[in-house]
Amino acid sequence: MATVSPPHTWSYALHLPHDPRAPRIARMTSRAVLPAYGLAELTDVAELLTSELVTNAYRHTEGPAGLRLRATEDPYGLRVSVWDTDPYIPAPFDRPPCRRGPLRAVPHEAVGGRGLALVAQWAQAWGGYLLGDDLFGPGGKLLWFELRLPERGLPSVGRCL
Template identity: 45%
Template sequence: MPESEPWEYTLYVPNDVRAVTVSRRTLRLILTMHGLIGLVDTAELLATELVANAVRHTKGPAALRVRWSAGVLRIGAWDADPEPPRPPAELANLGDAEEGRGLALVRACADLWGWQPLTRDGNRGKYVWCELTTAA
């Protein structure tokens, strides 16, 4: 049974492709410990895409942020690049494309997604997020 109390975790990661695996495994542990095992597979996919984009397309550090509140799981990735993400294509239109699938998967699998510019500790960047809701 998922917890009813809100909680939030932030995992800061270096600009290193291994950060994607660390983020995915950490997310699985967090969700399992909070009784949200039913969201793990989809949440892992979404977090993988968000963190991979942050690491692949920027040069600075990044962070995975996971928040639970009122039956909504928000997964987000912060990175130091203030440029907005490219709008996602329709997943069905990507065919065998090797790039551009990340945000298309996020849009297809999440209940809601978006991005916002951020300033953190005097550094500019952006936060790309998505939400999964649990069945009531």
């Protein structure tokens, strides 16, 4: 008897040490996984946004991070989640979709501060939430975003659930 699973359920998780090579490894993982599930068209944007979240995890924490790529309920979508040990949720990820205001501009001379704005600009949905400490490890936060193939996409950012 063969085991049958729904064709659109897949998930990949990667533990990332606190290492400056972690964003590159996360990009390479995205590039390897997405074409295998018919999501090659999302690869460039997914790589960029994944790299931004993993870079933030590296720059703003001293501990490890976790990356998870998975299918969404929409079979033409991708959800990327990045966990780190810092409980601080930065703007604009600190507000629910219905309470988000316009993104604040980053001064031209600033050397940082654009990464999460890129995620908010390019992802169809995004957010963040705190994780409590438990028996399996430290808390911290989880930042995530979703991308969908354009011809199959759902309403864009800002929809209230």
